[in-house]
Amino acid sequence: MQTADRIDASPLTRPGKALPPNALLLNCFGRGGSSIVWNIIGSSPDVLMPKYEWHVGVFGRFHKLRKAACHIGGAVNWASVPVFWRHMRAATAETVLPGERNEKAQARYVVLKVMDYYIAFDDAIARGFMEARNLVLTRHPLPMCEGLIRSGLSEASAIKWYNDVTSLMFKASRKRDALSLRFEDLIQSPDAFVRSLYHALGIAAAEDGKIRFKVKSFGTARKANADAATGEKLRIKLDEASDHIASDVNTRAVARLDRSARHRIWEGTRATAELFDYGGDNF
Numbered sequence: 001m002q003t004a005d006r007i008d009a010s011p012l013t014r015p016g017k018a019l020p021p022n023a024l025l026l027n028c029f030g031r032g033g034s035s036i037v038w039n040i041i042g043s044s045p046d047v048l049m050p051k052y053e054w055h056v057g058v059f060g061r062f063h064k065l066r067k068a069a070c071h072i073g074g075a076v077n078w079a080s081v082p083v084f085w086r087h088m089r090a091a092t093a094e095t096v097l098p099g100e101r102n103e104k105a106q107a108r109y110v111v112l113k114v115m116d117y118y119i120a121f122d123d124a125i126a127r128g129f130m131e132a133r134n135l136v137l138t139r140h141p142l143p144m145c146e147g148l149i150r151s152g153l154s155e156a157s158a159i160k161w162y163n164d165v166t167s168l169m170f171k172a173s174r175k176r177d178a179l180s181l182r183f184e185d186l187i188q189s190p191d192a193f194v195r196s197l198y199h200a201l202g203i204a205a206a207e208d209g210k211i212r213f214k215v216k217s218f219g220t221a222r223k224a225n226a227d228a229a230t231g232e233k234l235r236i237k238l239d240e241a242s243d244h245i246a247s248d249v250n251t252r253a254v255a256r257l258d259r260s261a262r263h264r265i266w267e268g269t270r271a272t273a274e275l276f277d278y279g280g281d282n283f
Contacts, residue, residue, distance in 0.1 A: 089128030
């Protein structure tokens with residue numbers, strides 16, 4: 001957990017736009033179960049959930065700016081640039097919808113979905129809060145790279161993406177009180193995953209015992225990332241979660257790779273995957 005020297009260093013926000021003093025930074029891959037876990041955490045009455053992923057809320061629809069920021073994020077100590085981290089906090093505050101604020105007036109945290117290369121901004125994000133805790137959501141490289149390839153990356157680019165992002169995740173996982181989570185645990189037993197996560201974070205379940213869930217296609221049915229923005233939003237009972245989360249999603253993803261591709265991907269990602277105790281014999 002990262003602790004700021006003082007919260008009054010953050011900018012004044014517009015009336016009704018204040019954030020809780022503490023943040024949960026969900027460090028994750030796109031296509032790695034991040035939407036599910038983000039919504040699970042955001043279902044708690046103790047946690048505000050912004051409408052947008054962190055990078056969209058901060059950089060908006062300026063795709064070239066987002067891309068440039070993504071690539072230089074690790075090269076600059078943004079935490080030492082007050083105007084930048086103050087902007088990040090203020091921009092994030094604007095993305096929390098009024099209904100969310102009204103429903104969770106006593107929320108102690110805001111959960112920020114910090115994806116892929118944007119994890120390099122963690123320290124700067126944390127600078128705007130009294131405390132910020134890293135939650136690191138990992139996935140085995142074979143199904144993860146298969147998803148990246150279907151997103152349009154070449155095999156070599158997918159391997160590099162996995163290695164770069166997993167290295168950032170490992171750095172985040174070494175911070176004090178960081179919590180490591182595995183996509184594989186989520187799909188194997190969703191209800192146990194949720195109960196364990198809430199316990200570890202010390203947050204309450206919703207009064208009706210339900211969690212938010214965004215319906216998205218997956219596997220070969222998911223053709224574009226647009227699904228992430230357009231999926232139907234539901235509230236489901238915890239014991240119904242397994243009806244909406246396919247336990248064999250990883251196995252099916254790996255089956256779409258031929259033997260030589262599986263070998264190349266594993267050999268190319270092995271060093272970083274083993275940082276999180278993934279093995280080549282998991283599939």
